[in-house]
Amino acid sequence: QKEVEQNSGPLSVPEGAIASLNCTYSDRGSQSFFWYRQYSGKSPELIMFIYSNGDKEDGRFTAQLNKASQYVSLLIRDSQPSDSATYLCAVTVNRDDKIIFGKGTRLHILP
């Protein structure tokens, strides 16, 4: 069974600090990796995607991918209370014909 694992949290981070969210996946053939944010009672929205090993930065967000370790992470710099949400990691499998989401990590930014 191909899986995507995330710590469910909650992860509590002081305002202004760096929040680090982690995700591991089991399918070595996975090619595309996504981070979604889901506020309570709302639908997921895409924050970032990454396809290649290394770092990808977009504003306060940095996605990191290590295919050898089957590990993808999301860093949020200068965390704001509005970043409090559930963060979902998603990975494509089977040459991109399926996508698997993790259960999500609840992030709480402490004012």
Next chain:
Amino acid sequence: ETGVTQSPTHLIKTRGQQVTLRCSSQSGHNTVSWYQQALGQGPQFIFQYYREEENGRGNFPPRFSGLQFPNYSSELNVNALELDDSALYLCASSLGQGYTDTQYFGPGTRLTVL
């Protein structure tokens, strides 16, 4: 707002019944994916349609079926409802097949099976 709409917002059915959920994609998008999200869980991929053809399917039984219409609106049909089918059903539209183009999610339909 993503421009993706779903109807109905909420629905209550009894075990054994059939249900049809509807999704209207964002303008210009020819791909739609459907997901089931149980409380406290991540979305589970049901299937994807690209230009009216199924383009990938998750681990859901055949009683979950779908359609995509020429105007790229879509339906999810679930037959012989079970209690475990109670969940939020999300559709997401995107420009191209697969997942390299950004998926835009609708607000979801909350299905309760009694």
